[in-house]
Structures are given as structure tokens and as C-alpha cells.
Amino acid sequence: MASHAIEIRNLYKIFGARGADHVEAVRAGMSKTELNATHNHVLGLKDINISMPAGGVMVVMGLSGSGKSTLIRHINRLIEPTSGEVLYDGVDICRMSELDLREFRRHKTAMVFQKFALLPHRTILENTCYGLEIQGVPGMERRRRAMEWIERVGLSGFENRYPNQLSGGMQQRVGLARALTNDAEILLMDEAYSALDPLIRVDMQTVLLDLQKELKKTVVFITHDLDEALRLGDKIAILRDGEVIQQGSGQDIVQYPADAYIAAFVKEVNRGRVLRVETVMTPLSGPVEGPAIPAGTVLEAAARDLSSAGASVAHVVDPAGLPLGRLDLHALVGAMVTESTEAREAAA
Ligand SMILES: Nc1ncnc2c1ncn2[C@@H]1O[C@H](COP(=O)(O)OP(=O)(O)O)[C@@H](O)[C@H]1O
Ligand SMILES: [Mg+2]
Structure with a gap:
């Protein structure tokens, strides 16, 4: 794997004359609204940890x-x-x-x-x-x-x-x-x-x-x-x-939004044009069947390929043509039209 070019660690930014004095309170759970109301400081960033890929x-x-x-x-x-x-x-x-x-x-x-x-x-x-x-x-x-x-x-x-x-x-x-x-x-x-x-x-x-x-x-x-x-x-x-x-990854966020707030955003996404076949394929068992769909293909395009081949099953292949998994038309269409259970639970 590539090393991470930019690593943000435990980053806090509190705007105001004495920002540093309030880091502990924010760390202990003081909200942006409360910090503003009681101390007249603005919470800009709270405990940011992100590895940005090189x-x-x-x-x-x-x-x-x-x-x-x-x-x-x-x-x-x-x-x-x-x-x-x-x-x-x-x-x-x-x-x-x-x-x-x-x-x-x-x-x-x-x-x-x-x-x-x-x-x-x-x-x-x-x-x-x-x-x-x-x-x-x-x-x-x-x-x-x-x-x-x-x-x-x-x-x-x-x-x-x-x-x-x-x-x-x-x-x-x-x-x-x-x-x-x-x-x-x-x-x-x-x-x-x-x-x-x-x-x-x-x-x-x-x-x-x-x-x-x-x-x-x-x-x-x-x-x-x-x-x-x-x-x-x-x-x-x-x-x-x-x-x-x-x-x-985008795939992760669309499939498993962490909370109701994100789920609300994700609901509007065209899943067929965002989710890729890898997220829907199942492990290969037995012989490879149907047309070969390159990994990275979005669901909508895969559904089109399956339908024009008149097939209900396909297999996903890597760039070298090696089979990676099995793709079932029903599962594929299902993933295009429904949120995952996890997403529904998060939204509930
Ligand atoms: N120089 C500043 N002084 C005080 N508050 C600031 C300053 N810059 C940004 N903020 C506040 O920090 C928060 C984040 O702002 P910003 O990073 O500009 O948001 P975004 O780019 O996502 O719109 C906001 O509440 C904003 O009002
Ligand atoms: Mg901005």
C-alpha cells in the first residue's frame, strides 16, 4: 500500500482570543453552541483524525x-x-x-x-x-x-x-x-x-x-x-x-451510512450509477457462468450487460480476466433500488 502523504492527528481549532483554554472542555463534550454561548468562542474543528492517501x-x-x-x-x-x-x-x-x-x-x-x-x-x-x-x-x-x-x-x-x-x-x-x-x-x-x-x-x-x-x-x-x-x-x-x-470509500458511505444525518444525504444518490459490482458479488462456487463483467463496473451498466446477454448470472473479473465473484441479476437489481438494512436502521 502507498504511504499516507498527509496525516491529520487530533486536530482542534477553536476561534477566539483564548482558544487553547477551551480545548479540554470541548474534548470533554462541550458542544459548538454551548462554547459559543458561554465563552464566545467558535468551535472550528474537533479532534480531526484523517489519513489522506498519497x-x-x-x-x-x-x-x-x-x-x-x-x-x-x-x-x-x-x-x-x-x-x-x-x-x-x-x-x-x-x-x-x-x-x-x-x-x-x-x-x-x-x-x-x-x-x-x-x-x-x-x-x-x-x-x-x-x-x-x-x-x-x-x-x-x-x-x-x-x-x-x-x-x-x-x-x-x-x-x-x-x-x-x-x-x-x-x-x-x-x-x-x-x-x-x-x-x-x-x-x-x-x-x-x-x-x-x-x-x-x-x-x-x-x-x-x-x-x-x-x-x-x-x-x-x-x-x-x-x-x-x-x-x-x-x-x-x-x-x-x-x-x-x-x-x-464512497461505496462504504453509500452502503453503510454511519447515522441518520448521512443516510438522509445518501437516500438521494443514484445507487445504480455509484455502487460497483464488487459490493454486490458473492464468492464463486462451481464453474463461472454468464458474461464477464470487469470489476469497477457500476450496477446500472452491469444490469444492462446482463440484460443484453439475456443472462441472469454473470461473473466479475479483474483486469487480467481472472474471475473474482458471482453476480446475480436479482441481487444486483435489489441493490440498485433498496438501501441496505444497515442504512435503514441508521435512518430509523
Ligand atoms: N476566522 C474565524 N473566526 C471565527 N470563526 C471562524 C473563522 N473562520 C471560520 N470560522 C467559523 O468556523 C466554522 C467553520 O467555518 P468554515 O471552515 O469556513 O466552514 P466551511 O468551509 O465548511 O463552510 C464556522 O462556524 C465559521 O463561522
Ligand atoms: Mg468553505
Whole structure:
């Protein structure tokens, strides 16, 4: 297994003049409302523990005010923790010297913002190579590198335009190209796609997923949208009132929501397009039957394959074609239309 690039441990953030004085009370169970009412301090984050996979997409999801931005800003230390650690390759970012921190921010991290944050009087090309300019990379070199990424995000021919000549979706492509040009290992995306129209947003998700297949950056992606989380996240953590209430794979969360709150979100999910055949298959017994369905196929697509093959049983295969399990049409359709028992119990 890959090592974990970013480890958040026992992280607390309490906003206010004497935040540290209240960590014990919060640890002992004082709620966000109570802390606010009795001490006039705001609970930002409570005892966050998350291992963010190296080379994978970590999604942090939650409603507005749940602490998502507070959490992501700890990773490049735009916010100082009240207590706890943020480890990158075993080094606590919160304890780095000024110099190390500057190096870390400049070379290891890049941010993509919701409002694009493009410089209006600079062309797309000049915006894209801005980070390299700050790093002191010579002009020719930085133009070459920036052009490469402008092309990769589908903006060839637009490099000499200005931001206001581009649509929102295209401006967000520039934001992504600019972040990638920095060649940082960690991409921090705080609601980067939340302001985009739904179709453009799905396009941008595809751009990120396609690039990610090859780049394998450590991406921390914040969203308040479960569909987006499920599409992008190798791992998802759900925040509420500054606390992680569930973390795991999208498959896990959809199948086994930890409480009624999450179950309510999950109810709206199109299970047939999210759940994969591995979650429904049963162990092989006897000979393999029916068509071969590649692991990773979503239930809806598998149902289509079975139906067009006129089969009621199929087998799931790994990329090498080896059978992994048995797929039964009834179980498959059942999982598409009903929540699991665990989910119903959680919702009850
Ligand atoms: N600088 C600050 N001072 C006081 N409270 C803050 C500050 N920044 C954020 N908060 C509070 O912390 C909580 C989490 O905010 P935030 O991380 O911005 O949530 P999200 O990004 O999920 O919308 C909210 O209650 C917010 O009002
Ligand atoms: Mg936010």
C-alpha cells in the first residue's frame, strides 16, 4: 500500500482570543453552541483524525460552516491549529520554521480557488506561469511549461486572451493549469467547482479525473455535493459542526451510512450509477457462468450487460480476466433500488 502523504492527528481549532483554554472542555463534550454561548468562542474543528492517501483524491464534504475550509487551510498552514498535528511525510507542518514553510507552500502545494483568483490584466499564459515567475524560473522555460498545461486542460489557442474573455468553466481550467504548472505534489481545491453550472462542473470533474490517472497528485478536494464527492473521492470524510462523522470509500458511505444525518444525504444518490459490482458479488462456487463483467463496473451498466446477454448470472473479473465473484441479476437489481438494512436502521 502507498504511504499516507498527509496525516491529520487530533486536530482542534477553536476561534477566539483564548482558544487553547477551551480545548479540554470541548474534548470533554462541550458542544459548538454551548462554547459559543458561554465563552464566545467558535468551535472550528474537533479532534480531526484523517489519513489522506498519497497519490489519491481525498474529499472533505459537509454543509456550509461545517469546517471544511478551516481544515484545508491547516494543510498549508494558512490557519494555525489550537492543538494537534498535520503531518506530511512525517513532518509536522504546524511546527515548520518560516523558511521550511515557505518552501513547502511554494514547491509542494498548489491551490485552486472557487473564484479562480486570476489576475485580470494578465493573459491566460501569464496567469498560468505566475507561480514559476515567483519561483524565479527563466521566461522561456516557464512559458514552455505553462503552455504544456494550457494544452492539457483544453485551452490551446486561448493563451493570449484575458480572464474576462473566458467563461467560468474556462477560467477554472486556467486555475487548474496554473496549479499544475507549479508541479506541486499536493493540490488543494476548496469548493473549486461549486460556482460552476452543473454540466460544466461535471466536465471539470472529468478533466481532473483524466489528469489524475496519470499525475497521481495528492488532492484534497472540498465540496458540499455528495455526487461530486462520490465521483471524485478515493476516500471521503464527512464533517458536521467541526467533527468527522464518517470517513471511508464512497461505496462504504453509500452502503453503510454511519447515522441518520448521512443516510438522509445518501437516500438521494443514484445507487445504480455509484455502487460497483464488487459490493454486490458473492464468492464463486462451481464453474463461472454468464458474461464477464470487469470489476469497477457500476450496477446500472452491469444490469444492462446482463440484460443484453439475456443472462441472469454473470461473473466479475479483474483486469487480467481472472474471475473474482458471482453476480446475480436479482441481487444486483435489489441493490440498485433498496438501501441496505444497515442504512435503514441508521435512518430509523
Ligand atoms: N476566522 C474565524 N473566526 C471565527 N470563526 C471562524 C473563522 N473562520 C471560520 N470560522 C467559523 O468556523 C466554522 C467553520 O467555518 P468554515 O471552515 O469556513 O466552514 P466551511 O468551509 O465548511 O463552510 C464556522 O462556524 C465559521 O463561522
Ligand atoms: Mg468553505
